Amino acid sequence: MSHSLIDLNEVTIRPFHPDDAADQHAIVSHPSVAAMLLQLPSMELIETERWAASTKSGRHRLVADWNGRVIGAINVTQHLRPRLTHSGSLGMMVHPDAWGQGVGSQLMAAALNIADNWLNLSRVELEVFTHNQSAIHLYEQFGFELEGTSKKAVFGNGRFLDEHVMARLHGAFPGPSEPAPPASPPPPATFAPEDVTIRLPRPKDASDLHACYCHPLVARTTLQMPSQEIGLVQKRLENANKRLHRFVAEVSDTAVGSIFLYQSDTPRMAHKAKLGMMVHPAYWGQGIGSQLMAAVIDLADNWLNVQRLELEVNTDNPAGVRLYRKFGFEIEGTKRWHVFGDGRLADSHFMARIR
Structure with missing residues (x-):
C-alpha cells in the first residue's frame, strides 16, 4: 500500500x-x-502468530487500529524481578504508511497512561538506534532522556549499530530520603594463592553459593534477595543452557564465588553476551574476582568470539567498577533509579568491553 493520509479521528488505540x-x-x-528494530526482514508469519498467541506476565500490548487495519503497536513490560518492579521497558513500531502523522504519539500517550496511572512505574526505559532521529525526537517529547550509548549493540544491514539508552522518570523519587548504609564486611578469610581453583560449577556447590547469594553485601551489589531459598540455587545449577557459561572459585573445598556469561539468543545480537559475578565478602580484595574475570574473558575472546561483553554495576560499588575497568570495561552510561535493595534505590552504570 502506498503512503496514506491518516485521519487520527479514525484511529483507535486498543x-x-x-x-x-x-x-x-x-x-x-x-x-x-x-x-x-531487532527483528529480521526474513521473519516468517508463523513466528508472529506464535508471539501473538503467547502470554507473558507483566507485558501490556496495545495497537493502533485504523479502520480495521493495525498500523502500529506498542508494548509496556513491567520488570517482575522483585527489586525492579518499580520500572519497565517500552518498545514501539509504526508502519511506514503512517509515519509522521501522529500515530506514534497516540501510542506513546496510551502506553504511558498504563505505566503512570495503572502500574505506577517510576522508571520506563527503552533502546533506540542512534541514527533513528525521528524516534529519538518523539521519545524526548514524552519526557525520555538520554542515559548513555551502547556501542556495537546490534548487527544489521551489513554493519554494527549503536543504541541509545533512554529513560523517563515519573513522580517523586521512590526511594528513601536517607539511604541505609551497607553492612560491615566479615573478617577476611586467610588462604594461600595456591588454595584457589577456578572450575566449572557442580550441583554440590548449592549450599556454598546459597550462602554467598544470601549475604547482605552480595545481595546489595547484585539483583539477588537475601531471603532466597536454597531450592532456587539448586535449580540454577541443575539447569544447563548452551548459551550460559559459568565458573566457580573454590578455596579449600568451598565455593566462594561465581561468574557467568550469557550469550544473546537474538540473531542480530549473537555477537554479544552479558556478564554477572559475585564473591563472598570474606574473600573480597584478595584477587578472586580477577581470577574469575580472567577465566570468563578467555572463554569470551578465544572460544566464543564475543565482540561485546556487557554488565551493570551499582554506582555505589566502586570496587566493582575498578575491577571491571581493569579488564577493559568502560562506562557507557548510567541508569537512574535502577534497582532497590538494602534500604536504598541505587543508580547503575552500564559498562561494556568492546573488541
Missing part, C-alpha cells in the same frame, strides 16, 4: 488481539521497520 498477527507481521517484516 489492546492487542491474536487476530492482529497478520497486520503485525506486515509491520515488523517491512524492511524499513526491521532496520529500526
